[in-house]
Amino acid sequence: MNKVILVIIDGLRCDVAFKEMRYMVRLTREGLAARFTLKAEMPSLSKPLYETLLTGIPPYISGVTSNEFKGRSTQKSIFHLTKEKGLINAAAAYYWISELYNCYPFDPPLHREQEKEDMPIQFGRFYFEDDYPDSHLFVDGEILRRKYKPDFLLIHPMGVDYFGHLYGGSSREYAKKTSETDGLLSKYIPLWLDDGYQVIVTADHGMDDFGNHGGESSEERDVPLFLVGDRFTSVCYEPPSQLGIAPLICRLLKINPSKAMNSITSPATMGGLS
Secondary structure (H helix, E strand, C coil), rough: CCECCCCCCCCCCHHHHHHHHHHHHHHHCCCCCCEEEECCCCCCCHHHHHHHHHHHHCCCHHHCCCCCCCCCCCCCCHHHHHHHCCCCCCEEEEHHHHHCCCCCCCHHHHHHHEEEECCCEEEEECCCCCCCCHHHHHHHHHHHHHHHCCEEEECCCCCCHHHHHHHHHCCHHHHHHHEEEEEEEEHHHHHHHHHCCEEEEEEECCCCCCCCCCCCCHHHHHEEEEECCCCCCCCCCCCHHHHHHHHHHHHHHHCCCCHHHHHHCCCCCCCCCC
16 A cells, blocks of 8 residues: 655654654564654755755755744645645644645734645644643644544654754653653554554754754764565665755655756665565
């Protein structure tokens, strides 16, 4: 089956992920998943990197170069491409995702829940407070999955980023929140695999020890990538890149990437696909 769930764990730095995400690491050790380290594009900020992960286009080309970007994206995202091919998509995510691809500006009473089959994101549940519980967000995603049976589903929890800003990326609190997110994944990934999904787990950016990101340090730019599903192998032929995530999703869904994706030279041949 050609179905994909993309989990973007906001603000998750790689070293903490590989230490604290015991379920995900165990999957790789058992040969049930592959893991890599990605180097986030610059600037290492959320909105620019949501755009990069979902379109395959770097910020300096997309024009989404800061969190203060106003308006909708001008690029074709995975949401646009799936809709054009008659596939179903959905998102349980922070409201900036809705602003980039569906509705700008975001108005909570109107846009918190969206069923707009004529829009790029066809079915959505969007939160607008950074401390929205991850457990609730995963339930939002599961409601969308069970109700609409999307071919592509985005799940985007914010808890790790929120705790990173409060306590710093080397804090016990940040590590504990990362472990809690791993626990949520351990609950839902088996369900997703049983339903025929390929699962991609990654992050937009990392977090430095002082609770900041946006710069070039490894703590801010190095993020994890886990590939889980029966169509992945543990082989990585070239160093993976964030620019390769959207084209990889297209390959898994068996749809053509956008012309803009094809025009970007990406050092990303992430694993063999069966």
